[in-house]
Amino acid sequence: MTSAPRSLSEDIHTRPSLGQELLRVEGLKVHFPVRSTILRRQLGLVKAVDGIDLTLAAGETVGLVGESGCGKTTAGQAILRLIEPTAGRVVFRGNDITGLSGRAIRPLRREMQIVLQDPFSSLDPRMTVRSIIAEPLLVHSVGGNSRGRRRRVDELLELVGLRSELGSRFPHEFSGGQRQRIGIARALALNPQLLILDEPISALDVSIQAQIINLLEGLQDELSLAYLLIAHDLAVVKHICDRVAVMYLGKIVEAGTRDEIYESPTHPYTQALLSAVPIPDPSKRGDKQRILLEGDVPSPQDPPSGCRFRTRCWKVRPECADEVPELADRGGHGHANACLFPELVERPS
Amino acid sequence: MDPQTTPTGEPLLSVRNLSTTFATETGLVQAVRNVSWELYPGEILGVVGESGSGKSVTMASIMGVVPKPAGKVSGDAVMFEGRDLLTLPPREMRKLRGREITMIFQDPMTAFNPVKTIGHQISEAIRVHDRHVSRKAARARSIELLASVGVPSPEARYAQFPHEYSGGMRQRAMIAMAIANGPKLIIADEPTTALDVTIQAQVLDVLKLIQAETGAATILITHDLGLISEMSDRVLVMYAGKVVESSDVFSVFGNPQHPYTLGLLASLPRIDTKLDSLLSIPGQPPSLTSPPPGCAFHPRCELSRGRSECWTAEPPLVQIAGPTEHTTACHFFTEMETEAGRVSIKLGVDVRSKGES
Numbered sequence: 001m002t003s004a005p006r007s008l009s010e011d012i013h014t015r016p017s018l019g020q021e022l023l024r025v026e027g028l029k030v031h032f033p034v035r036s037t038i039l040r041r042q043l044g045l046v047k048a049v050d051g052i053d054l055t056l057a058a059g060e061t062v063g064l065v066g067e068s069g070c071g072k073t074t075a076g077q078a079i080l081r082l083i084e085p086t087a088g089r090v091v092f093r094g095n096d097i098t099g100l101s102g103r104a105i106r107p108l109r110r111e112m113q114i115v116l117q118d119p120f121s122s123l124d125p126r127m128t129v130r131s132i133i134a135e136p137l138l139v140h141s142v143g144g145n146s147r148g149r150r151r152r153v154d155e156l157l158e159l160v161g162l163r164s165e166l167g168s169r170f171p172h173e174f175s176g177g178q179r180q181r182i183g184i185a186r187a188l189a190l191n192p193q194l195l196i197l198d199e200p201i202s203a204l205d206v207s208i209q210a211q212i213i214n215l216l217e218g219l220q221d222e223l224s225l226a227y228l229l230i231a232h233d234l235a236v237v238k239h240i241c242d243r244v245a246v247m248y249l250g251k252i253v254e255a256g257t258r259d260e261i262y263e264s265p266t267h268p269y270t271q272a273l274l275s276a277v278p279i280p281d282p283s284k285r286g287d288k289q290r291i292l293l294e295g296d297v298p299s300p301q302d303p304p305s306g307c308r309f310r311t312r313c314w315k316v317r318p319e320c321a322d323e324v325p326e327l328a329d330r331g332g333h334g335h336a337n338a339c340l341f342p343e344l345v346e347r348p349s
Numbered sequence: 350m351d352p353q354t355t356p357t358g359e360p361l362l363s364v365r366n367l368s369t370t371f372a373t374e375t376g377l378v379q380a381v382r383n384v385s386w387e388l389y390p391g392e393i394l395g396v397v398g399e400s401g402s403g404k405s406v407t408m409a410s411i412m413g414v415v416p417k418p419a420g421k422v423s424g425d426a427v428m429f430e431g432r433d434l435l436t437l438p439p440r441e442m443r444k445l446r447g448r449e450i451t452m453i454f455q456d457p458m459t460a461f462n463p464v465k466t467i468g469h470q471i472s473e474a475i476r477v478h479d480r481h482v483s484r485k486a487a488r489a490r491s492i493e494l495l496a497s498v499g500v501p502s503p504e505a506r507y508a509q510f511p512h513e514y515s516g517g518m519r520q521r522a523m524i525a526m527a528i529a530n531g532p533k534l535i536i537a538d539e540p541t542t543a544l545d546v547t548i549q550a551q552v553l554d555v556l557k558l559i560q561a562e563t564g565a566a567t568i569l570i571t572h573d574l575g576l577i578s579e580m581s582d583r584v585l586v587m588y589a590g591k592v593v594e595s596s597d598v599f600s601v602f603g604n605p606q607h608p609y610t611l612g613l614l615a616s617l618p619r620i621d622t623k624l625d626s627l628l629s630i631p632g633q634p635p636s637l638t639s640p641p642p643g644c645a646f647h648p649r650c651e652l653s654r655g656r657s658e659c660w661t662a663e664p665p666l667v668q669i670a671g672p673t674e675h676t677t678a679c680h681f682f683t684e685m686e687t688e689a690g691r692v693s694i695k696l697g698v699d700v701r702s703k704g705e706s
Contacts, residue, residue, distance in 0.1 A: 178633075
């Protein structure tokens with residue numbers, strides 16, 4: 001790759017047709033140095049994201065699912081370049097954005113926005129809802145004069161199901177669900193093509209979660225948005241996503257369509273993860289074989305050699321310690337896995 | 350799985366007309382509003398509700414740990430093995446807590462003392478209730494307990510501090526401490542909410558095993574309907590400080606008799622079945638400083654449709670006709686079958702459990 005000054009192609013702001021590739025992530029790595037407290041000597045490296053590939057088409061929802069510490073949030077932030085990737089490429093509509101300067105990347109920020117998990121800490125408590133939602137318009141000098149911006153904010157409030165007179169209130173006057181709606185309105189202000197949803201509903205009450213899920217689905221249809229959903233809740237991911245990638249310790253271990261992942265998982269980790277989800281139907285108590293994984297997730301500072309899942313895998317063989325299994329359709333199951341010995345398990349769903 | 354029949358015999362715990370209020374700057378918060386229920390020996394009672402539904406405050410009231418003077422507990426009685434916990438002197442209550450009634454909290458990082466070793470804290474829990482146990486014996490017993498909840502190399506782990514344990518291991522240690530004195534009642538308040546799903550599965554496994562071994566009655570408080578369904582024998586559904594429905598787990602999931610319970614089931618993304626859409630419960634949980642008049646759920650209720658009974662009269666918790674003990678607090682519960690049909694059409698499937706009900 002050359003590092004000559006580049007700029008984004010002009011047509012980046014035109015909306016792509018549905019199904020056209022929007023985002024491509026290649027070999028993305030994010031490593032954080034661990035330093036000693038006084039001399040700042042480097043003691044080690046936390047490989048939070050260690051080489052992931054991902055594509056996302058216009059109007060599509062892809063789920064990035066995994067347990068805490070697997071690197072899914074870091075991956076999302078590196079895609080937006082809120083964290084600088086250590087290696088790899090992020091290509092948005094044909095433009096490699098990894099080497100771009102802060103100024104050059106700015107037009108792109110209009111097209112990629114993020115909704116954060118915690119609706120309590122992600123809204124400035126001293127700003128009114130109206131100014132929170134209008135801020136992206138101001139920063140990017142879009143939306144015209146103050147009257148134009150006002151109109152746009154009213155439109156956005158209505159879009160996310162809030163009355164426009166609520167705009168003059170402050171975040172603390174709202175419940176968690178309403179705050180998440182405000183966060184979504186802010187993310188939509190610049191009319192982006194892609195939203196990264198980082199655990200958008202996990203901080204909300206059960207009865208409110210469905211409201212936000214339905215809102216997100218409705219907005220996607222209305223505005224032909226693409227979503228990258230980062231979540232740990234497998235049921236939510238199943239409900240919303242077209243395609244799913246399962247992460248473990250900084251790597252994607254299995255990727256495929258929703259049905260491939262949920263109905264015929266091939267990686268032992270995916271199988272264990274799915275089997276561990278409690279099912280709200282007591283008559284199905286005896287039905288399923290729960291796979292109990294032993295131990296905890298190893299430290300990403302010192303991941304196991306070879307397959308990173310091998311220390312908890314019940315099918316582990318000596319080869320697993322030597323060879324790093326790349327993500328590929330091993331075994332001809334129709335979708336990619338990162339297991340040397342994949343076995344398809346049919347699951348009812 | 351054998352269907353849970355209606356429990357018989359003397360209840361271990363009987364809560365009668367319990368209310369708890371908190372005086373705050375913005376007014377009196379009615380956290381628990383006149384609830385009554387029973388817990389029978391050896392059973393797992395699941396208590397489900399959203400944040401602010403009063404489930405944790407109910408348990409704090411039973412344990413006598415509601416912060417005073419802001420909090421005020423009143424009621425007819427909380428009978429535990431012939432003793433009324435509401436009138437028991439603090440000294441007696443202290444003897445009970447940690448021995449006969451123990452608790453497992455959501456966040457074991459804050460529940461343990463960070464500057465004392467895990468082993469020290471378990472030993473302390475043993476010795477505080479029985480002065481005759483020597484340090485050595487307490488240590489041996491603690492190690493035995495840690496081993497029984499699946500903490501690997503318990504001898505070495507005994508001398509470690511809470512921060513040296515992972516989340517799952519800390520929760521196991523918490524369970525070990527909870528069973529140290531052979532309790533008759535274990536209250537587990539969101540015991541796995543802070544854990545990842547694979548670790549949650551491990552901890553639940555331990556909890557089930559321990560429950561079966563000790564035979565202690567267990568109250569499991571959670572907002573997760575999946576956990577309730579997999580773990581409990583009987584279920585209480587709480588909303589806005591009240592019990593709105595209760596029955597055995599198969600009846601609650603198979604034949605919900607309160608629109609809130611059905612609403613929760615219909616709003617849940619499922620891993621075990623395909624839904625056309627989710628039906629969200631509109632609005633948000635009410636303020637407990639001024640709960641809605643009549644039925645607290647009526648502003649969000651699809652079944653009410655603005656009927657005046659719902660906002661003028663408070664529905665009592667009544668027993669519905671049928672073979673099982675099943676109570677609901679809804680004026681129009683007889684319409685629940687039709688309502689469930691309507692919901693099923695929208696979702697594309699019947700989300701009610703098809704098993705024993």
